[in-house]
Amino acid sequence: MNAPTDQGNQLAIEFMKGLWKENPIFVMVLGMCPALAVSNTAINSLAMGLATLFVLFFSSLLVSALRKVIPAQVRITTFVVIIATFVTLVDFLLAAFTPAIHKELGAFIALIVVNCIILGRAEAFAARNPVLLSVADALGMGLGFTLALFGVGAIREILGSGSLFSIPLFGNSFEPWVVMVLPPGGFFTLGFMLLVFNWMQQRKKQTASAKPV
Amino acid sequence: MDNLMWIFISALLVNNFILAYFLGICPFLGVTHKLETAFRLGLANVFVMLITALCAWLLNTYVLIYAPYLRLISFIIVIASTVQFVEMAIKKLSPELFRALGIYLPLITTNCAILGLALFATNKGYGLAESLVYALGAGGGVTLALVLLAGIREETRILDIPDVVKGTAFTLIVAGILSMAFMGFAGMFSGN
Amino acid sequence: MAQDVKSSRLVFTLGMAGFISGLVLVSAYLYTLPMIEANKAQALERAIYQVLPGCNAFKPMGLSAGKLEVQEMHGSDAIFAGYDAKGQLIGFAIPAQVIGFQDVVAGIIGYDPVRKAIIGFEVLESKETPGLGDKISKDAAFRNNFTELECASGVVIVSKGKKSKPNEVEAISGATISSKAVVKLLNQGLEQWQAPIDIYLNEQVKKQQE
Numbered sequence: 001m002n003a004p005t006d007q008g009n010q011l012a013i014e015f016m017k018g019l020w021k022e023n024p025i026f027v028m029v030l031g032m033c034p035a036l037a038v039s040n041t042a043i044n045s046l047a048m049g050l051a052t053l054f055v056l057f058f059s060s061l062l063v064s065a066l067r068k069v070i071p072a073q074v075r076i077t078t079f080v081v082i083i084a085t086f087v088t089l090v091d092f093l094l095a096a097f098t099p100a101i102h103k104e105l106g107a108f109i110a111l112i113v114v115n116c117i118i119l120g121r122a123e124a125f126a127a128r129n130p131v132l133l134s135v136a137d138a139l140g141m142g143l144g145f146t147l148a149l150f151g152v153g154a155i156r157e158i159l160g161s162g163s164l165f166s167i168p169l170f171g172n173s174f175e176p177w178v179v180m181v182l183p184p185g186g187f188f189t190l191g192f193m194l195l196v197f198n199w200m201q202q203r204k205k206q207t208a209s210a211k212p213v
Numbered sequence: 214m215d216n217l218m219w220i221f222i223s224a225l226l227v228n229n230f231i232l233a234y235f236l237g238i239c240p241f242l243g244v245t246h247k248l249e250t251a252f253r254l255g256l257a258n259v260f261v262m263l264i265t266a267l268c269a270w271l272l273n274t275y276v277l278i279y280a281p282y283l284r285l286i287s288f289i290i291v292i293a294s295t296v297q298f299v300e301m302a303i304k305k306l307s308p309e310l311f312r313a314l315g316i317y318l319p320l321i322t323t324n325c326a327i328l329g330l331a332l333f334a335t336n337k338g339y340g341l342a343e344s345l346v347y348a349l350g351a352g353g354g355v356t357l358a359l360v361l362l363a364g365i366r367e368e369t370r371i372l373d374i375p376d377v378v379k380g381t382a383f384t385l386i387v388a389g390i391l392s393m394a395f396m397g398f399a400g401m402f403s404g405n
Numbered sequence: 406m407a408q409d410v411k412s413s414r415l416v417f418t419l420g421m422a423g424f425i426s427g428l429v430l431v432s433a434y435l436y437t438l439p440m441i442e443a444n445k446a447q448a449l450e451r452a453i454y455q456v457l458p459g460c461n462a463f464k465p466m467g468l469s470a471g472k473l474e475v476q477e478m479h480g481s482d483a484i485f486a487g488y489d490a491k492g493q494l495i496g497f498a499i500p501a502q503v504i505g506f507q508d509v510v511a512g513i514i515g516y517d518p519v520r521k522a523i524i525g526f527e528v529l530e531s532k533e534t535p536g537l538g539d540k541i542s543k544d545a546a547f548r549n550n551f552t553e554l555e556c557a558s559g560v561v562i563v564s565k566g567k568k569s570k571p572n573e574v575e576a577i578s579g580a581t582i583s584s585k586a587v588v589k590l591l592n593q594g595l596e597q598w599q600a601p602i603d604i605y606l607n608e609q610v611k612k613q614q615e
Contacts, residue, residue: 033325036235040535074415077290078422084286085426091285092433096440099448107332110285114325116239161535178536182396183233187389194382202377219504228508282434286426337509399534400506400582 011136018140024117025148025190026197034111035149036190038104040181042165045153047101049146051094051109053139055086056118060138063126079122080113087113117145152189156180217346220339224350226398230326231358232391237326241359242384251363255356257317259349262330264299265292266348269331270341277335288331296321326355361391453485453498456515456525460487460495466605473605484598487515496524497602501594505586508532510541512587514594516556518602523560523591526551531583538583547584550574556595562588 018024025032035052039045059082070078091109094102102109112118121141126134157163160180162170179185230236237258268291277284300318304311321327330351334344365387374383453463465483467476476483485498496518502511510533515525528542540547554560555571562585563573574591576584 033236033238034329036238070418071411071415073411074419078418080289080293081286081419081422081426084289085429088282088285088430089433092282092437092441095444096437099441099444107329107336110332111236111325111329113285113289114328176536178534179393181535183235184389184393184396186235187385187392191382191385191389194385195377198377198380198382223504223508282430283427286430 011132014133014136015140018137018142018144019147020144022141023144023148023197024141025145026194032190034108034115035145036152036186037183038108039149039153039156039186039189040160041157042150042154043101044104045149046146047094047098048105048108048112049142049149051090051105052112052115052117052149053142053146054090055083055112056121056138056142056145057135058086059083059118059122060126060134061131063122064129064131064134067127075127076119076123079119079127083118083122084113117141148193151193152186155189155193156185160185217343220343221346221350221353222398222401224347225354225357226395227401229354229358229392229395230329230351231355232388232395234329236329237324237355239324241362241388242381246363246366248360248363248367251359252356253313254317254321255352255359257314257321258324258326258355258359259352260314261296261318261321261327262348262352262355263345264295265327265331266334266344267341268292268295269335270339270344273335284335288328292327292331326351358391362388365391452513452527452529453487455527456498456513457487457495458515458525459489461490462492463487463498466497468601471601473601497598499594499598500529501590501597502530503586503590503593505531506533506538506580506582510583510586510590512590514591515551516595516598516602518599518606521555521557523551523554523556523595526587526591528587533580533583537577537580540577540580541583541587544577547575547577554591556591559592559595560588 035045035048038048059079062082063079066078087110090112091102094105094109121138125137129137154164157165158169159177160182162168162174162176177185180189224230228234231238231241269288272287272291273284276287296318300311303314330348334347339347362384366384369383369387378386450463454460457463463485464475465477466473466486467483468474469476475486484500487495487498489495497516499514499516500511501514502509504510509530510528511530512526512528514523516522517524526548531539531542533539533541542548551574553571554574558572560572560574561570562576563569565575565578567573568575574584574588
């Protein structure tokens with residue numbers, strides 16, 4: 001392998017790991033605190049995921065670019081200031097351009113700031129790696145987070161109100177499982193998704209160990 | 214008085230921070246293996262929430278009317294530093310108390326539930342008394358949820374659960390059932 | 406010596422971070438503020454037009470020294486006088502809130518002071534159970550209760566299909582508590598504002614006669 005493809009490869013690896021192998025929600029079970037509460041419909045969870053992706057992307061970019069300038073003692077404080085700035089920015093932009101979504105998400109947009117993923121990635125990855133890699137990592141993690149959250153939101157909306165993106169799917173005879181759009185549904189959906197994820201990981205391990213080395 | 218009572222009950226049971234708002238799940242899933250630990254963590258939560266409510270109210274009433282765009286940043290920084298100061302003060306004044314709660318304080322400061330409390334209380338326009346009662350209710354609710362889950366976990370430790378379900382998946386499903394039970398509290402103090 | 410340099414650098418870094426973040430936030434705030442205000446005003450306008458059919462202009466009003474007056478700067482406890490195209494007073498839009506099933510239910514009441522009737526009602530905010538309690542804002546039959554509801558001596562809740570008097574509201578079956586909350590909200594809002602509105606209208610009439 002020569003150098004350029006090597007770098008390309010590494011970018012791809014950093015990007016892909018967030019989608020599945022180190023998916024922030026399924027594997028690290030991180031950053032669900034403020035996000036699950038607004039995962040009762042597909043559109044809300046998608047908006048929440050994208051808002052988080054935005055903040056993650058830009059704070060990783062900035063943290064990585066400034067990693068040599070920021071002294072270690074005030075590292076965390078500076079990171080928090082950077083993240084909080086971007087979150088406030090998202091909050092203002094959503095309120096200005098998509099008031100309906102802003103009303104649905106409410107205070108939970110501001111709560112992105114305490115989403116463990118963002119500070120976690122800034123601290124664990126962006127503060128130690130060059131800009132390009134950090135951005136790839138942030139994009140992968142953010143997308144992985146968005147997809148997982150969107151999955152939760154879609155499942156809850158389909159089962160709980162019989163629709164997806166407010167488009168009815170089943171006709172009138174469908175009796176919605178109201179509990180799915182209520183808080184318990186959030187716990188159940190994520191619990192079962194984790195279960196399926198665990199099961200798939202286990203099967204993969206078994207087939208891998210079954211193969212002759 | 215009626216209103217204060219409702220704020221307390223609502224935050225404690227009906228709109229429980231953990232079971233209805235999913236706030237503070239990280240410690241909920243991570244730390245709640247032992248009743249004793251869960252209870253202490255809950256108490257530390259109540260403590261930090263009371264400080265938070267006070268800070269948020271002060272900021273919101275005296276500072277943020279002039280600079281609303283600093284809301285988030287000032288909440289985070291002021292709450293984090295106040296908790297640190299109080300932590301130092303406790304260490305000096307009452308080593309007993311510090312040993313009981315101390316190790317949890319840094320863990321909680323960056324918790325979603327704490328910032329959530331500050332945001333909700335100011336969004337709802339609560340005054341000082343209301344904020345403090347709200348903090349007490351929310352903290353009590355967190356303690357209740359933590360203790361309940363820890364109890365269930367202690368009881369189920371020796372159960373023969375399939376490997377795939379073990380761990381977080383199991384905890385989440387138990388939390389879902391708890392959350393469903395707590396739905397029964399809805400409707401208190403309303404209607405008539 | 407090295408320590409000194411360090412601590413000044415710490416302060417400088419934090420200061421810079423704060424300064425830049427402040428700059429970004431202030432400009433974002435100034436840029437989005439007019440849009441956010443416009444969105445809010447639009448939402449309020451839509452709600453008022455909904456509950457006062459035929460309305461196309463409104464003035465915020467509030468109590469000052471116990472008397473109802475038109476207010477330029479209105480707080481959260483204002484009501485709104487609605488006028489039609491000819492400048493005739495149609496009625497008042499009265500915001501109110503009560504404790505519902507899950508959390509606070511906030512709504513706005515369209516009130517016709519001449520006929521002493523509710524002529525519209527919109528839920529502004531509620532977290533009532535989807536599929537059950539949230540019918541207070543979605544169920545057409547329930548909403549029909551508020552197109553012409555006599556309210557001189559308060560409104561009363563009855564079960565579905567049992568409405569016999571003009572001041573009765575038919576509850577949603579399966580959402581009794583939410584329905585009751587709405588009725589309570591109506592009565593609370595009216596109780597608070599009916600008297601000041603009557604006084605205000607009497608004065609207006611007197612002024613015209615003079």
